[in-house]
Amino acid sequence: MKRKEAKRQATIAAKTLLELSASTAHDDLGLAKEQAALARKLMLKYNIRFGWDLKRLYCHGCKELIVPGVNARVRLAGGMVLTTCANCGHVNRKSLGQA
Numbered sequence: 086m087k088r089k090e091a092k093r094q095a096t097i098a099a100k101t102l103l104e105l106s107a108s109t110a111h112d113d114l115g116l117a118k119e120q121a122a123l124a125r126k127l128m129l130k131y132n133i134r135f136g137w138d139l140k141r142l143y144c145h146g147c148k149e150l151i152v153p154g155v156n157a158r159v160r161l162a163g164g165m166v167l168t169t170c171a172n173c174g175h176v177n178r179k180s181l182g183q184a
Contacts, residue, residue, distance in 0.1 A: 095131040099124040103139050110152040121150035137179065141168065146175025 106120035121142065127133065144151045149172055151157040156171040161181075168177040 092131045092133070095127045096133050099127040099133055100135070100139070102127075103135075103142060106150055107142060107152060110150065110155045114152075114155060117152070118150045141177070141179070144170040144173060144175055145177050146170060147173040149173075151177075 102120045102124035106117040106124065109120065110117035125143065125148065128135070142150060142152070144157075147170060149170075151168065151170050151172075153159045153168065158169045158171070160167045160169070164181050166179045166181060168179075169175070170177070
């Protein structure tokens, strides 16, 4: 039971850190990256998984925080959302599905 409680608390902490890092990124990108890195550490340690809305905050190339408009570019092309990381240039793709 102890491990479940720790995982539940880590989930809450990681989600809070991610939301804070997304809102802080416009003012202080360095602090936001540190918060996102700490949240990622918690997610890896406790095997926490979030939906696409929170996973899109990480570049799949360099594993750093990406925030559209701050250090990432977002484009729509061919029924996909293309997010280009300004740090490493990796293009993260997400299909919009069939309409």
